[in-house]
Amino acid sequence: xxxxxxxxxxxxxxxxxxxxxxxxxxxxxxxxxxxxxxxxxxxxxxxxxxxxxxxxxxxxxxxxxxxxxxxxxxxxxxxxxxxxxxxxxxxxxxxxxxxxxxxxxxxxxxxxxxxxxxxxxxxxxxxxxxxxxxxxxxxxxxxxxxxxxxxxxxxxxxxxxxxxxxxxxxxxxxxxxxxxxxxxxxxxxxxxxxxxxxxxxxxxxxxxxxxxxxxxxxxxxxxxxxxxxxxxxxxxxxxxxxxxxxxxxxxxxxxxxxxxxxxxxxxxxxxxxxxxxxxxxxxxxxxxxxxxxxxxxxxxxxxxxxxxxxxxxxxxxxxxxxxxxxxxxxxxxxxxxxxxxxxxxxxxxxxxxxxxxxxxxxxxxxxxxxxxxxxxxxxxxxxxxxxxxxxxxxxxxxxxxxxxxxxxxxxxxxxxxxxxxxxxxxxxxxxxxxxxxxxxxxxxxxxxxx
Numbered sequence: 001x002x003x004x005x006x007x008x009x010x011x012x013x014x015x016x017x018x019x020x021x022x023x024x025x026x027x028x029x030x031x032x033x034x035x036x037x038x039x040x041x042x043x044x045x046x047x048x049x050x051x052x053x054x055x056x057x058x059x060x061x062x063x064x065x066x067x068x069x070x071x072x073x074x075x076x077x078x079x080x081x082x083x084x085x086x087x088x089x090x091x092x093x094x095x096x097x098x099x100x101x102x103x104x105x106x107x108x109x110x111x112x113x114x115x116x117x118x119x120x121x122x123x124x125x126x127x128x129x130x131x132x133x134x135x136x137x138x139x140x141x142x143x144x145x146x147x148x149x150x151x152x153x154x155x156x157x158x159x160x161x162x163x164x165x166x167x168x169x170x171x172x173x174x175x176x177x178x179x180x181x182x183x184x185x186x187x188x189x190x191x192x193x194x195x196x197x198x199x200x201x202x203x204x205x206x207x208x209x210x211x212x213x214x215x216x217x218x219x220x221x222x223x224x225x226x227x228x229x230x231x232x233x234x235x236x237x238x239x240x241x242x243x244x245x246x247x248x249x250x251x252x253x254x255x256x257x258x259x260x261x262x263x264x265x266x267x268x269x270x271x272x273x274x275x276x277x278x279x280x281x282x283x284x285x286x287x288x289x290x291x292x293x294x295x296x297x298x299x300x301x302x303x304x305x306x307x308x309x310x311x312x313x314x315x316x317x318x319x320x321x322x323x324x325x326x327x328x329x330x331x332x333x334x335x336x337x338x339x340x341x342x343x344x345x346x347x348x349x350x351x352x353x354x355x356x357x358x359x360x361x362x363x364x365x366x367x368x369x370x371x372x373x374x375x376x377x378x379x380x381x382x383x384x385x386x387x388x389x390x391x392x393x394x395x396x397x398x399x400x401x402x403x404x405x406x407x408x409x410x411x412x413x414x415x416x417x418x419x420x421x422x423x424x425x426x427x428x429x430x431x432x433x434x435x436x437x438x439x440x441x442x443x444x445x446x447x448x449x450x
Contacts, residue, residue, distance in 0.1 A: 004046075005054040005165045008085035010078055010109065012101045015093040016121040019148035021045070021058035024158065045288075046259045049158040054165065055256065057081045082112055086166055089157075090140065091119045094131035098138065106138040115164040118143045119157060124150055177220065177229040179350045181343070182257040184233050184285070185267035186277045190297040193333035194267065195219065195232040198343065223343055233257045258284055262353065262394070263291035263346040263428070270296035270312070270330065274319050282323050289395040291349035291428045292326045295342050300332040325421065327428050349428030355396065357424050359389040362398065369419035375412045383407035385416075386438040397432040405435035 009017045025045045046055055059078040082088065088109050092102050109116050120132035123145035135143035144160060146153035183191045199219055219230045258264055264285045268278055285292045296312060309330065317324050327345045331338045366388050375383035381404055388400040398420065402408065417431050 005052075005086045006057060006084055007054055007087045007089060007161060007165075008057045008059060008081040009089045009091060010059050010082060010105065011091035011119075012099070012105060015091045015096075016148045017091050018058055020089070020091060020119065020121065020146075020154070021056060023148050023151060023154050024056050049162055052162045052165070054161075055259065057085065082109070085114065087115045087117070087161060087164055088112065089117050089119050089161070090138075091121050092135055092138070092143075093122050094120045094128065094135065094145075095122045097131075098134055103138060106140055110139070115166070116140050117157065117160050117164065120145045121148050123147055124152055178226040179347060180229045180231065180260060180262045181265060181346045182231040182233055182261035182263075182290075183265045183267060184258060184281055186275065186281065189267040189269045190333045191267050192232050194265075194295075194297065194331075194339065194342070195230055197333045197336055197339045198230065221343075223347075226347070228343065228346075231257045231261060255284065258288050258290060261290055263293065263349045265342050265346060266292055266294045266326070268294065268296045269298055271298045271301040274315070279320060282320050282326075286323050286430055289430055289432065291346070291353050291395075292323055293329065293342055293345045293349060293428055294320070294323070294326045295329045295331055297331055297333055299330040300335050300337060323430075325426070325428060325430070345428065352426045353394045353396065353429045355424070355426065356393060357390050357396075359387075361424070362388045362390060362420070365419055365423040366400065366416065369416055373415065375408055378409050379406050381407040383412065391434075392432075395430050395432055396426060397434065399434050399436055401436050401438040404437060408435055 009021055011017050025047050046053065048054065059081045090105060090109050092098060106118075118135055118138060118140040120135045120143040123129065123132045124147035128147070129145055132143050132145035144153060144157045146157050148154065183194060185191055198221060219232070221228045221230055266278075266282055266285065268274060282292065282294075294316060302308065312330070313328055316328055320326070327349065329338065329341050329345065331341065333339060366385050370385045384403040384407075386401045386403065388398055391397050391399045400416065413433055413435065417433055420426075420431060420433075
């Protein structure tokens, strides 16, 4: 199966790479700020344009001569992204003008001998096109004048991206399996042990030393007459613990695996306390809209009594409150204790992500929730729910039409989310709710006028 194309966004610090990344993904995924060096880690996401799917990677500001400290790690991370990518977007800031660093980066990307699109960002306004013309001197061909902040020219840029992607890369889903399951977590929590136990062979190298798995490994499994692709990933370390380019490369592949998966099994170490890195990885899964099954491994190492499971469950729901919807398991991959339960739950979650609910059912739940608890007066008005419907699956997405979205507190949106989940289940999958002004209402008229 041909691999999916990857596009890397590179450039010196503070030229608007993250703003472009967010624009291409149609969501605010990377932090954008006018302070140099905000992006240090890579951000990774899946998108498509004109029916052509591809991955996009946002990198930290690249300083080619950095050799120590955080700047050196950011440099290694960006260079890995350059080597992995099939097409490069070199972003420059036309308002600041072409710098010596821009010229150095232009030579760097030329040496990669890959397709390059030169992006002249911040070209808004009457002077934008003339400022963009200065970019010709970088020797990378015609610059694409855009404003990532305002969206100007981004469609033309994406047209150019699609035209220059290598033709041998896949335009289809990467797998024909019935379900794709990624096993993710920090190093040494037993991901490879679970894969080997499920496959019945030593497919992945297992060692007590953290970091043994350096790449994502795909394995196909027949399960209950269904085909499942298991993706064993490298442990995702905290950024401060990444010591070399190999760690950076491994983390990039693991994050890509989350995007490729339908459901992620989040492996936790039952013999240790939960860490901030565990919650960060769970957050990655949640933001990507993937299904999640939380799995405490090494359960055989825990001294237990009648209250142990209840205590672990309570702690999980407190520390991972944003994924309280995740089914929770306790297994031992080493002793094969309950090792098939993760797949059973992953399949159930996969079905939940694809579940469709009729508009009649949605509106019944919304009406009952509104009658039971109307929203409080907020920001100059009282919210009123008109109607709603499901508009997408994987993950389930609902549009709720209201008199004015600004009248609704976040707490009330969570309340509606919980009402839909309580009525229809949706185990292990995030629900996406979007409040829209109802057609013909004052808020909709004001939005059209603006």
